[in-house]
Amino acid sequence: xxxxxxxxxxxxxxxxxxxxxxxxxxxxxxxxxxxxxxxxxxxxxxxxxxxxxxxxxxxxxxxxxxxxxxxxxxxxxxxxxxxxxxxxxxxxxxxxxxxxxxxxxxxxxxxxxxxxxxxxxxxxxxxxxxxxxxxxxxxxxxxxxxxxxxxxxxxxxxxxxxxxxxxxxxxxxxxxxxxxxxxxxxxxxxxxxxxxxxxxxxxxxxxxxxxxxxxxxxxxxxxxxxxxxxxxxxxxxxxxx
Amino acid sequence: xxxxxxxxxxxxxxxxxxxxxxxxxxxxxxxxxxxxxxxxxxxxxxxxxxxxxxxxxxxxxxxxxxxxxxxxxxxxxxxxxxxxxxxxxxxxxxxxxxxxxxxxxxxxxxxxxxxxxxxxxxxxxxxxxxxxxxxxxxxxxxxxxxxxxxxxxxxxxxxxxxxxxxxxxxxxxxxxxxxxxxxxxxxxxxxxxxxxxxxxxxxxxxxxxxxxxxxxxxxxxxxxxxxxxxxxxxxxxxxxx
DNA sequence: GATTGCCAATTGTACGATAAACGACCGGCA
DNA sequence: TGCCGGTCGTTTATCGTACAATTGGCAATC
Numbered sequence: 001x002x003x004x005x006x007x008x009x010x011x012x013x014x015x016x017x018x019x020x021x022x023x024x025x026x027x028x029x030x031x032x033x034x035x036x037x038x039x040x041x042x043x044x045x046x047x048x049x050x051x052x053x054x055x056x057x058x059x060x061x062x063x064x065x066x067x068x069x070x071x072x073x074x075x076x077x078x079x080x081x082x083x084x085x086x087x088x089x090x091x092x093x094x095x096x097x098x099x100x101x102x103x104x105x106x107x108x109x110x111x112x113x114x115x116x117x118x119x120x121x122x123x124x125x126x127x128x129x130x131x132x133x134x135x136x137x138x139x140x141x142x143x144x145x146x147x148x149x150x151x152x153x154x155x156x157x158x159x160x161x162x163x164x165x166x167x168x169x170x171x172x173x174x175x176x177x178x179x180x181x182x183x184x185x186x187x188x189x190x191x192x193x194x195x196x197x198x199x200x201x202x203x204x205x206x207x208x209x210x211x212x213x214x215x216x217x218x219x220x221x222x223x224x225x226x227x228x229x230x231x232x233x234x235x236x237x238x239x240x241x
Numbered sequence: 242x243x244x245x246x247x248x249x250x251x252x253x254x255x256x257x258x259x260x261x262x263x264x265x266x267x268x269x270x271x272x273x274x275x276x277x278x279x280x281x282x283x284x285x286x287x288x289x290x291x292x293x294x295x296x297x298x299x300x301x302x303x304x305x306x307x308x309x310x311x312x313x314x315x316x317x318x319x320x321x322x323x324x325x326x327x328x329x330x331x332x333x334x335x336x337x338x339x340x341x342x343x344x345x346x347x348x349x350x351x352x353x354x355x356x357x358x359x360x361x362x363x364x365x366x367x368x369x370x371x372x373x374x375x376x377x378x379x380x381x382x383x384x385x386x387x388x389x390x391x392x393x394x395x396x397x398x399x400x401x402x403x404x405x406x407x408x409x410x411x412x413x414x415x416x417x418x419x420x421x422x423x424x425x426x427x428x429x430x431x432x433x434x435x436x437x438x439x440x441x442x443x444x445x446x447x448x449x450x451x452x453x454x455x456x457x458x459x460x461x462x463x464x465x466x467x468x469x470x471x472x473x474x475x476x477x478x479x480x481x482x
Numbered sequence: 483g484a485t486t487g488c489c490a491a492t493t494g495t496a497c498g499a500t501a502a503a504c505g506a507c508c509g510g511c512a
Numbered sequence: 513t514g515c516c517g518g519t520c521g522t523t524t525a526t527c528g529t530a531c532a533a534t535t536g537g538c539a540a541t542c
């Protein structure tokens with residue numbers, strides 16, 4: 001049947017992941033690119049994509065434009081659409097990061113991610129110790145309390161853990177650090193199964209409390225050190241070479 | 242007058258910044274959003290944008306879809322397109338960052354940016370001291386040499402400075418750190434005039450050399466400290482509170 | 483007064499046509 | 513033979529129109 005044998009799924013396609021056809025298309029193509037489906041195969045033309053997935057060319061073009069905006073592909077007339085090298089991808093885009101984590105998860109990726117966290121979060125804690133306001137402190141304490149509750153069986157300890165780290169990033173009062181909220185929460189949520197498998201996540205509540213205390217005490221250096229310990233533990237745990 | 246007085250420019254519009262109409266549109270709308278043009282005014286409908294700028298609705302939609310992909314706006318039927326709060330913007334997207342720096346530049350933003358660098362780059366230097374290969378070391382040394390040459394009047398010292406920092410980020414062998422290449426280079430290029438104005442950028446070549454030496458000597462701790470000094474100097478210079 | 487159903491505005495989707503870019507191919511000429 | 517130039521086909525870029533889907537608000541009705 002012509003050209004379309006390239007993709008596994010044909011006809012109804014669109015497991016309809018997104019809220020509309022374009023977003024579903026974006027998700028499908030994004031995942032396919034990240035998993036390397038087009039590494040030794042040319043990216044299909046707009047007409048082919050539209051035909052294969054049973055959508056109009058408009059939908060296809062808008063999805064491809066979004067991929068372009070995220071750095072995954074580049075399009076030129078006559079030459080077609082080509083997948084960009086992974087170094088050009090916007091890894092801090094929530095979608096790209098999620099696709100990468102879901103489809104290309106590995107211990108190496110987890111290590112790289114925590115190497116990033118160990119740069120960001122201790123510094124964020126130090127900034128939080130300087131700039132956190134009352135609301136921030138409440139959010140941090142609440143996250144900590146819910147972690148303890150979660151440990152006792154009441155509530156979700158993962159969500160509490162995430163909320164704790166988010167609150168600190170926000171309390172830094174720096175938009176660049178705040179940006180990492182989506183990155184860290186996405187990655188934590190995706191990697192949780194792995195992290196939990198190798199670690200009884202219990203003892204570190206004391207470490208988290210140390211961070212909170214240092215922030216409330218307005219002690220940047222102590223906050224930095226305490227946060228470094230939390231993430232350093234994770235790094236040694238996953239074999240930071 | 243109907244509805245269209247909202248935008249200052251009408252008719253030919255499109256100073257045609259990009260390589261095609263869609264990219265020009267993206268650039269125009271992105272700048273307008275970042276400068277806050279729609280903070281106390283609703284974002285125009287697709288039809289209005291198309292009419293105002295003299296392009297088809299397809300071009301408008303594709304540009305808006307790209308803005309959506311970068312987190313600047315969100316669209317829903319009947320409700321229209323709305324600008325997202327700045328906290329949802331993907332600040333690490335090259336376009337968003339460039340628009341922000343060009344149009345909303347301030348000492349505060351510069352301080353926030355260098356607070357980020359002081360988290361990232363020392364850690365990147367430490368990783369580089371562990372993982373840099375021969376090619377990385379060459380790139381780092383070359384950047385340093387060209388900084389010295391630039392100081393002597395031969396070549397562009399800014400580009401050499403940028404190349405130096407890029408090489409270290411790359412040498413970390415961590416894709417998340419490598420991602421910051423575009424962020425740091427974009428920001429450095431944009432903020433150079435300000436930075437140069439307040440600082441005779443001469444003495445810090447010694448500091449840069451210290452970083453390079455530590456990396457070549459495979460001394461992560463020394464590399465981290467030396468890089469911290471470089472960026473710490475900038476921070477104190479711009480009045481780190 | 484509350485509920486239900488219709489209306490209108492705006493984005494979402496489809497289709498068809500034409501323009502522009504540009505690599506590839508082919509033919510002619512020295 | 514080998515180079516040069518133009519033609520052609522492929523693919524994205526742009527345009528225009530038509531219709532579907534969504535949903536907030538209004539109005540009619542019970």
